Amino acid sequence: MCMETQGGTYALVHAVVLLAVSFFVLLATIKNDSKALKTFGYAIAVLLWLSAALVFGKSMASRHCGMGKMHMMGGKECGSMMGKEMMGHKMENLAPAK
Numbered sequence: 001m002c003m004e005t006q007g008g009t010y011a012l013v014h015a016v017v018l019l020a021v022s023f024f025v026l027l028a029t030i031k032n033d034s035k036a037l038k039t040f041g042y043a044i045a046v047l048l049w050l051s052a053a054l055v056f057g058k059s060m061a062s063r064h065c066g067m068g069k070m071h072m073m074g075g076k077e078c079g080s081m082m083g084k085e086m087m088g089h090k091m092e093n094l095a096p097a098k
Helices: 004-031 035-072
Strands: none
Touching (some): 004 035
């Protein structure tokens, strides 16, 4: 069984943590008077937003592609875990009869 739903949940948690950190970075940036530190704070916040978007986007893209592959390939997307051996079929039984 593929752990696609757990991977999506973990990615969502990581994205939310990154967004929470960016909130506190922006909060500290707004209260700062130095122009250089404000610019640095905004740059860090943007990088955190991009990181959160990449984590979440990559999770959704891999989840979507994984589901499509699993359906198209007959349940063999997870490699050896979902191969014919694990389903109870032996490879020699799949050979054509002579």
